Amino acid sequence: MEEMLEKRFYMVAKTFQGLEEVLALEIRELGVQDIQILIRAVRFEGYLKTLYAANYRLRTALKVLVEVDAFTAKNDFDLYNGIQKIDWTRYLEPSMSIAVECVLSSDYFSHSQFIAQRTKDAVVDQFRDRFRKRPNVDRENPDLRISLHIQDAKVNVLLDSSGASLHKRGYRSALHMAPVNEVLAAGLLMLAGWKGKGNLVDPMCGSGTFLIEGALIAYQIPPGMFRKSFGFERWMNYDEDLFTDVAESCDENGAFNHKIIGSDKSGKSLLLARDGLHRAFLDKKVELVQSPIEEFVPPTGGGIAIMNPPYNERLKIGNLTGLYRTIGDRLKQHYSGYQAWIFSGNPDAMKAVGLHPTKRIPLLNGSIECSFRRYDVYAGSRKVKYQTRNNSSR
Numbered sequence: 001m002e003e004m005l006e007k008r009f010y011m012v013a014k015t016f017q018g019l020e021e022v023l024a025l026e027i028r029e030l031g032v033q034d035i036q037i038l039i040r041a042v043r044f045e046g047y048l049k050t051l052y053a054a055n056y057r058l059r060t061a062l063k064v065l066v067e068v069d070a071f072t073a074k075n076d077f078d079l080y081n082g083i084q085k086i087d088w089t090r091y092l093e094p095s096m097s098i099a100v101e102c103v104l105s106s107d108y109f110s111h112s113q114f115i116a117q118r119t120k121d122a123v124v125d126q127f128r129d130r131f132r133k134r135p136n137v138d139r140e141n142p143d144l145r146i147s148l149h150i151q152d153a154k155v156n157v158l159l160d161s162s163g164a165s166l167h168k169r170g171y172r173s174a175l176h177m178a179p180v181n182e183v184l185a186a187g188l189l190m191l192a193g194w195k196g197k198g199n200l201v202d203p204m205c206g207s208g209t210f211l212i213e214g215a216l217i218a219y220q221i222p223p224g225m226f227r228k229s230f231g232f233e234r235w236m237n238y239d240e241d242l243f244t245d246v247a248e249s250c251d252e253n254g255a256f257n258h259k260i261i262g263s264d265k266s267g268k269s270l271l272l273a274r275d276g277l278h279r280a281f282l283d284k285k286v287e288l289v290q291s292p293i294e295e296f297v298p299p300t301g302g303g304i305a306i307m308n309p310p311y312n313e314r315l316k317i318g319n320l321t322g323l324y325r326t327i328g329d330r331l332k333q334h335y336s337g338y339q340a341w342i343f344s345g346n347p348d349a350m351k352a353v354g355l356h357p358t359k360r361i362p363l364l365n366g367s368i369e370c371s372f373r374r375y376d377v378y379a380g381s382r383k384v385k386y387q388t389r390n391n392s393s394r
Helices: 020-028 048-057 076-084 112-131 182-191 209-218 240-248 267-279 317-334 347-351 381-392
Strands: 009-014 035-038 041-046 063-072 097-105 144-151 154-160 199-202 260-264 287-290 303-307 338-344 359-365 368-376
Touching: 009 048, 020 035, 020 041, 020 182, 041 048, 048 063, 048 240, 063 076, 076 112, 076 154, 097 112, 112 144, 182 209, 182 303, 182 359, 199 209, 209 260, 209 267, 209 303, 260 267, 267 287, 317 338, 317 347, 338 347, 347 368
Parallel strands: 097 144, 199 260, 199 303, 260 287, 303 338
Antiparallel strands: 009 041, 009 063, 035 041, 063 154, 144 154, 338 368, 359 368
């Protein structure tokens, strides 16, 4: 691993489907030119410094993996031999622990757990044959996490430099579950064009994920700032001074002269939002109001309004339709000058908004097919009536 400090090598940053272009733009901002957009991932070339910066600064990456080798395998014998040919002493010592995960799309292999086991056997057997000692397996907190991506007969072997998924920023309590993943929230904000150039409003903020991620962008605070650790910190070639330089070079707390405000009718949700803001040192930079969307009025001056209203089956369709109709009414009446963005997985309920979307972006929230829609809200009733009539005629 020592040569990684001076040599260029290939990395793959994983993300959600639909955020690949946003992630590629982020990677370019790291000074990287050689970029290849894949499905739910972006491949790029860089140095060890690039690897550290990618983990620390990328808002829309879930993982950053380092390419180690690629070979062809059509059975477990080929797989075992291919893994054995890699010199694992470059990445591991016998005292270290490993874990193996597999992403599988192949007619030659059908069980990812079996592949992970065979890969582990090949690595462990190499150390046992050479040193009569072997690395241990630790699935939860390994020193080195090996990631296999198998497409048909092609096996790509990568090392996971991130450790825990990068959506785990470090500002949430351990038991907290947000309805929108932090990486997805940051991606939605960036798709909406949020750069801290106006007000940011979430009138149904829940636990505040959009507000926190939006504030991190506005104040140019890197998302990795609150993480306790990254996977690469346990690698044999970890350069603490280099990582410190990367972290200290980030331009934190950029100038922001507008408002970031969230509202929700649930006091319990706002407690979670306040806790997250406090942990991210943003509690004095973001305003929270306990109010239902029917009563909340955003600040004047325009900006971006973003929301993720309920769209699952826990609410009756009648109530859900009424909620979305209320959202549309509030946008028409009080959000003049705003770009309003709604992220939802219920297309029928979205029709009740009563405004014509100027943009629709298909995305996934977990396994749920969702749509991210933009509504431009103009002053004056004539425009609104035209939009409403145009929408109803479709």
